[in-house]
Amino acid sequence: xxxxxxxxxxxxxxxxxxxxxxxxxxxxxxxxxxxxxxxxxxxxxxxxxxxxxxxxxxxxxxxxxxxxxxxxxxxxxxxxxxxxxxxxxxxxxxxxxxxxxxxxxxxxxxxxxxxxxxxxxxxxxxxxxxxxxxxxxxxxxxxxxxxxxxxxxxxxxxxxxxxxxxxxxxxxxxxxxxxxxxxxxxxxxxxxxxxxxxxxxxxxxxxxxxxxxxxxxxxxxxxxxxxxxxxxxxxxxxxxxxxxxxxxxxxxxxxxxxxxxxxxxxxxxxxxxxxxxxxxxxxxxxxxxxxxxxxxxxxxxxxxxxxxxxxxxxxxxxxxxxxxxxxxxxxxxxxxxxxxxxxxxxxxxxxxxxxxxxxxxxxxxxxxxxxxxx
Amino acid sequence: xxxxxxxxxxxxxxxxxxxxxxxxxxxxxxxxxxxxxxxxxxxxxxxxxxxxxxxxxxxxxxxxxxxxxxxxxxxxxxxxxxxxxxxxxxxxxxxxxxxxxxxxxxxxxxxxxxxxxxxxxxxxxxxxxxxxxxxxxxxxxxxxxxxxxxxxxxxxxxxxxxxxxxxxxxxxxxxxxxxxxxxxxxxxxxxxxxxxxxxxxxxxxxxxxxxxxxxxxxxxxxxxxxxxxxxxxxxxxxxxxxxxxxxxxxxxxxxxxxxxxxxxxxxxxxxxxxxxxxxxxxxxxxxxxxxxxxxxxxxxxxxxxxxxxxxxxxxxxxxxxxxxxxxxxxxxxxxxxxxxxxxxxxxxxxxxxxxxxxxxxxxxxxxxxxxxxx
Numbered sequence: 001x002x003x004x005x006x007x008x009x010x011x012x013x014x015x016x017x018x019x020x021x022x023x024x025x026x027x028x029x030x031x032x033x034x035x036x037x038x039x040x041x042x043x044x045x046x047x048x049x050x051x052x053x054x055x056x057x058x059x060x061x062x063x064x065x066x067x068x069x070x071x072x073x074x075x076x077x078x079x080x081x082x083x084x085x086x087x088x089x090x091x092x093x094x095x096x097x098x099x100x101x102x103x104x105x106x107x108x109x110x111x112x113x114x115x116x117x118x119x120x121x122x123x124x125x126x127x128x129x130x131x132x133x134x135x136x137x138x139x140x141x142x143x144x145x146x147x148x149x150x151x152x153x154x155x156x157x158x159x160x161x162x163x164x165x166x167x168x169x170x171x172x173x174x175x176x177x178x179x180x181x182x183x184x185x186x187x188x189x190x191x192x193x194x195x196x197x198x199x200x201x202x203x204x205x206x207x208x209x210x211x212x213x214x215x216x217x218x219x220x221x222x223x224x225x226x227x228x229x230x231x232x233x234x235x236x237x238x239x240x241x242x243x244x245x246x247x248x249x250x251x252x253x254x255x256x257x258x259x260x261x262x263x264x265x266x267x268x269x270x271x272x273x274x275x276x277x278x279x280x281x282x283x284x285x286x287x288x289x290x291x292x293x294x295x296x297x298x299x300x301x302x303x304x305x306x307x308x309x310x311x312x313x314x315x316x317x318x319x320x321x322x323x324x325x326x327x328x329x330x331x332x333x334x335x336x337x338x339x340x341x342x343x344x345x346x347x348x349x350x351x352x353x354x355x356x357x358x359x360x361x362x363x364x365x366x367x368x369x370x371x372x373x374x
Numbered sequence: 375x376x377x378x379x380x381x382x383x384x385x386x387x388x389x390x391x392x393x394x395x396x397x398x399x400x401x402x403x404x405x406x407x408x409x410x411x412x413x414x415x416x417x418x419x420x421x422x423x424x425x426x427x428x429x430x431x432x433x434x435x436x437x438x439x440x441x442x443x444x445x446x447x448x449x450x451x452x453x454x455x456x457x458x459x460x461x462x463x464x465x466x467x468x469x470x471x472x473x474x475x476x477x478x479x480x481x482x483x484x485x486x487x488x489x490x491x492x493x494x495x496x497x498x499x500x501x502x503x504x505x506x507x508x509x510x511x512x513x514x515x516x517x518x519x520x521x522x523x524x525x526x527x528x529x530x531x532x533x534x535x536x537x538x539x540x541x542x543x544x545x546x547x548x549x550x551x552x553x554x555x556x557x558x559x560x561x562x563x564x565x566x567x568x569x570x571x572x573x574x575x576x577x578x579x580x581x582x583x584x585x586x587x588x589x590x591x592x593x594x595x596x597x598x599x600x601x602x603x604x605x606x607x608x609x610x611x612x613x614x615x616x617x618x619x620x621x622x623x624x625x626x627x628x629x630x631x632x633x634x635x636x637x638x639x640x641x642x643x644x645x646x647x648x649x650x651x652x653x654x655x656x657x658x659x660x661x662x663x664x665x666x667x668x669x670x671x672x673x674x675x676x677x678x679x680x681x682x683x684x685x686x687x688x689x690x691x692x693x694x695x696x697x698x699x700x701x702x703x704x705x706x707x708x709x710x711x712x713x714x715x716x717x718x719x720x721x722x723x724x725x726x727x728x729x730x731x732x733x734x735x736x737x738x739x740x741x742x743x744x745x746x747x748x
Contacts, residue, residue, distance in 0.1 A: 008412070008413060010411055010412045010413065011411045012411065013407045013408055013411040016407050016410060016411055018403065018404060018406070018407045019404065021403050021410075022399075022400045022401075022403035022404045023400065025396075025399035025400055025402075025403045025623075025627065026396045026397065026399055026400035027396075028399075029392065029395055029396035029399045029627075030392060030393065030396045032392070032595070033387045033390050033392045034387055035595050036390060036395075036593040036594075036595030036596065037384055037385045037386065037387040037390055037593050037594070037595065037723060038382070038384045038594065038595065038723065039382060039384065039594050039595075040594075040595065040597075073447050073617050073620075073621065074617060074618050076616055076617045076618045077617050080616055080617070089486070103616070103618055106616065107616040110613065110614065110616060112463070215618075219410040219411050220410075220411070220412065220413050220414075220618070220622075221406070221409050221410035221411065221412065221413075221414065221621075221622035221623055222410065222621070222622075222623050223414070223617075223618075223619070223620070223621040223622065223623070239484060240484065242450055242454055242477070242480065242481040242484060243447050243448060243450045243451050243454070243597075244448050244450045244477055244589075244594070244597075245448075245597070246447075246597070247447065247595075247596070247597040247621050247623075247624050248594075248595035248596075248597065249399075249595055249596050249597070249621075249623065249624045249627065249628075250621050250623045250624055253399065253403075253623065254623075349411060349412065
């Protein structure tokens with residue numbers, strides 16, 4: 001078997017509806033002469049915005065105005081637009097989960113924004129630690145520009161922030177007069193357990209910014225995300241958009257395919273992903289043994305593994321690469337790049353047989369890493 | 375007839391190959407399961423980069439390495455990536471044509487970059503004025519980060535910078551140790567006359583950055599542009615890319631359609647656009663009379679009109695809107711927003727009959743503007 005990649009959060013090609021999507025592409029383009037020959041405007045494809053507003057309504061029971069939504073080039077552009085609208089340009093601080101999405105960390109670092117990490121436990125960001133962090137910053141006279149949180153199926157840990165913590169985060173943000181940017185890109189990649197409401201459904205702060213994506217429930221190659229915000233925050237964000245608008249072709253084709261079967265597609269994709277998660281968790285527990293702590297995430301695309309203290313994740317990863325399996329190093333997901341005992345494994349793309357074989361290779365790699373260190 | 379829009383640089387729906395493009399979309403997606411379910415990387419779709427490298431080779435006779443090219447979300451993202459790579463973050467200056475693309479101006483203004491405009495004549499940026507500007511800035515101890523130029527079919531003026539001026543610009547940039555960012559997004563929208571070589575074909579500065587687009591020779595709705603730069607400038611630019619890569623779907627579909635008929639498509643589109651340009655110039659000369667100076671651009675999508683001194687462009691535009699025709703106000707294209715006696719008219723999208731009727735409405739609007747002012 002070729003090299004097996006567990007490093008990147010790709011989606012499942014096995015459930016991708018290639019032929020039906022190809023047919024949708026043909027139909028959408030047939031009706032798109034004017035759309036393709038004109039600029040899309042700042043908000044983007046209206047049909048897709050209406051469909052995504054319905055997605056939010058169905059999940060959260062809260063009406064989202066499609067006129068308060070921007071289609072973006074993946075959720076990364078939404079993250080950057082929110083940041084550009086909220087930052088001041090100097091002495092900018094963002095408070096966020098200590099372990100977080102590597103794209104966000106890289107973007108903040110490159111932009112010169114100081115990241116202040118808050119520790120997590122198995123239920124997400126710790127609210128005692130958030131309170132301490134905000135108080136400490138306030139004592140130093142430093143006000144963060146915003147809190148960034150990936151509250152549901154957190155990347156990389158898979159944690160889901162319970163409702164009581166969400167309400168506490170909203171309360172703390174209000175006390176300190178700080179807006180919350182909620183990144184819910186995994187929100188519909190759901191396997192089991194309850195789903196707490198999104199923060200935007202619990203909060204009435206007019207500055208709240210909500211981000212979501214089609215990269216996780218559909219496909220990253222369509223490069224479609226979106227952002228929801230109310231005026232005047234909406235106008236502040238639109239003023240930062242300088243790309244002449246999002247992709248009309250990708251929006252129209254994706255809308256054409258999903259408009260009559262959004263949840264049908266999500267359900268179908270999640271059934272297959274749940275089987276992959278089960279195979280991954282089972283394979284890791286069998287092959288890595290009891291010394292590694294393996295999460296069993298109720299949603300999302302990642303298993304987060306704590307290695308034994310005597311195993312260096314970098315060395316383990318290098319041995320894994322030699323054995324034909326790639327993982328993501330936990331330190332990439334840390335706001336300060338701290339070396340913790342963690343690796344992250346993505347199970348969306350590889351097939352079930354690759355997951356089993358990849359876990360076996362990881363088990364072999366763990367033994368070899370120890371042998372070479374002893 | 376409904377309202378006629380001459381304000382925005384859209385392309386010609388009349389020559390857009392909707393059915394063949396729809397078929398290409400179906401074919402491309404049929405073969406794109408892995409591409410859609412994975413992230414595109416920083417450079418983007420390899421086939422499209424190879425096709426665009428061939429485009430550059432065919433036009434300029436200079437080999438472009440597809441590995442030195444980034445596919446971008448329209449050329450606006452390329453403009454911003456180049457800017458982010460070249461700017462320092464404080465006290466940034468860009469030297470550029472005094473009248474320029476409104477998207478670039480808005481982006482620089484929003485980013486806090488100081489724009490220093492260089493006057494143009496009918497052959498583009500004046501090199502005596504550029505020399506004076508660079509010397510004056512040097513005397514003040516202020517070094518611009520780069521020169522931004524739209525040298526071919528300049529937007530909004532339609533001017534083409536002659537080869538001797540291009541060589542002089544390169545010489546001045548070298549003397550002052552300043553890189554040039556060349557935006558050639560209209561380079562293939564060509565009607566008549568010679569085409570001087572692109573600056574990148576005349577210059578061997580390793581810091582040069584070249585931008586181009588598919589928005590003008592194909593369709594803005596595919597949102598595809600690209601940027602060419604050599605290492606280490608390439609790496610500086612890639613480090614600023616934070617959007618998780620360009621659009622795989624749009625890239626693959628556009629590549630599938632254009633790969634065997636790029637120049638055939640360009641030729642066909644240009645024949646129709648040339649007829650629209652002729653109709654626009656002829657209609658304006660007949661309906662606006664001899665008092666307005668009307669350009670006859672050898673390429674690009676715009677006619678630049680100098681109104682008589684007693685006619686305020688803002689008032690003229692408002693009267694035009696009441697008469698069902700929209701134009702772009704020249705001051706939008708000025709780096710300082712200065713009110714000059716100019717309007718810009720885009721002829722790509724409207725049909726020939728709309729162009730004739732729109733010009734008649736402009737003639738009526740000119741008379742009414744004068745009547746109401748006297």
